[in-house]
Amino acid sequence: MKNNIFEYLKWRGDLSFEEAPFNEVDNLIFANLTYIHFTNTISEEKSVEDGITLAQAYELFNAQDDDKKVYRDENDLPFFEALSKTKRFKDVIAFYHQEEYDIASGVQFGATSYKLADRLYYVAFRGTDSAVVGWKEDLDLVFKVVPAQIKAKEYLDDVSSIIGGKIYVGGHSKGGNLAVYAASHSKRSTYNKIIKVFNNDGPGFDEKVIKHQKIEKIVPKLVNYVPKTSIVSVLMVSYGEEVVIDSSNVGIMQHDPYSWLLMGGSFVRVEKRDHTSEFVKKTIKSWLSKIDYDNRKQFINGIFDVIYASEATEIKDIIPSIIKNYKKVSEVLESMDKKTKESISLVIKELWSSLGDSISELIFNKNQARDE
Numbered sequence: 001m002k003n004n005i006f007e008y009l010k011w012r013g014d015l016s017f018e019e020a021p022f023n024e025v026d027n028l029i030f031a032n033l034t035y036i037h038f039t040n041t042i043s044e045e046k047s048v049e050d051g052i053t054l055a056q057a058y059e060l061f062n063a064q065d066d067d068k069k070v071y072r073d074e075n076d077l078p079f080f081e082a083l084s085k086t087k088r089f090k091d092v093i094a095f096y097h098q099e100e101y102d103i104a105s106g107v108q109f110g111a112t113s114y115k116l117a118d119r120l121y122y123v124a125f126r127g128t129d130s131a132v133v134g135w136k137e138d139l140d141l142v143f144k145v146v147p148a149q150i151k152a153k154e155y156l157d158d159v160s161s162i163i164g165g166k167i168y169v170g171g172h173s174k175g176g177n178l179a180v181y182a183a184s185h186s187k188r189s190t191y192n193k194i195i196k197v198f199n200n201d202g203p204g205f206d207e208k209v210i211k212h213q214k215i216e217k218i219v220p221k222l223v224n225y226v227p228k229t230s231i232v233s234v235l236m237v238s239y240g241e242e243v244v245i246d247s248s249n250v251g252i253m254q255h256d257p258y259s260w261l262l263m264g265g266s267f268v269r270v271e272k273r274d275h276t277s278e279f280v281k282k283t284i285k286s287w288l289s290k291i292d293y294d295n296r297k298q299f300i301n302g303i304f305d306v307i308y309a310s311e312a313t314e315i316k317d318i319i320p321s322i323i324k325n326y327k328k329v330s331e332v333l334e335s336m337d338k339k340t341k342e343s344i345s346l347v348i349k350e351l352w353s354s355l356g357d358s359i360s361e362l363i364f365n366k367n368q369a370r371d372e
């Protein structure tokens with residue numbers, strides 16, 4: 001029977017990490033947990049001793065007023081509650097929580113560390129939520145090293161400096177990219193403590209921006225998990241082992257960790273990426289090879305000038321906001337050179353088209369399942 005991480009908590013939740021070794025699904029659980037904003041819950045001190053158990057963290061987080069509870073997905077809170085009540089996770093120590101969100105500088109960063117057992121740790125980097133500023137930083141990866149990557153490297157070295165033992169490093173989406181960057185650029189003393197690095201459907205790296213020798217250093221310890229219709233992971237070049245997995249969702253919605261299918265303590269494997277993922281991969285590779293860095297920067301900044309003019313703050317609101325504030329958007333587009341304006345207009349049309357296709361496919365599949 002194929003399950004998701006909720007079912008995994010029921011199946012494996014009664015065994016501690018001493019009784020059943022850490023596995024790839026545990027990795028996804030910690031990567032996903034870090035989407036919860038622990039600012040008022042877990043200590044920001046660089047100290048394991050100042051940490052608290054996940055059972056305590058849930059009680060403190062849940063006791064806050066609803067407007068103080070910040071998380072990414074409607075499943076996050078029930079997931080956190082279920083996790084906090086299992087033998088496997090309730091006594092895990094969460095410590096040294098760090099986060100920064102700055103629209104002006106385009107930074108969105110979050111990280112939390114977990115002590116799983118004696119001398120065993122998982123360092124988790126948060127991925128991108130639905131905020132526009134986070135997606136801006138994601139796209140900036142195609143022409144520069146972004147602030148979150150530098151912060152991730154510093155954070156990992158900080159954690160390494162205060163612990164003895166071994167470390168798993170991971171994250172989902174941009175968090176996976178940060179995990180790879182941090183591990184590959186870490187101090188030698190940190191690198192020697194790392195057991196494995198998990199990139200859960202995170203974007204890759206541009207070979208002209210990041211020295212590939214640095215990334216290749218971590219390849220023996222790196223594994224990339226991607227759903228069969230992965231769109232995010234095809235952004236730029238990925239390194240290391242790739243494991244393609246099954247999902248209960250369709251299209252780009254397979255990026256959702258709650259949709260990843262499991263059997264026992266393993267993801268359900270499929271043979272290869274599907275046609276959509278391969279097509280997007282080839283298209284992006286071709287685009288990046290034809291556009292120099294100045295034009296990449298101009299193009300990406302142009303896209304976000306349009307988004308900011310629309311007054312959208314969440315990704316889901318971009319198209320409705322562009323329509324609502326079309327006059328402002330038009331003024332921004334008119335201020336651009338012809339080539340940039342045409343390219344961005346095409347992206348907006350494609351975004352609208354792909355959104356409609358995804359919704360149509362989802363409705364079709366649901367109706368088909370109901371008829372069966």
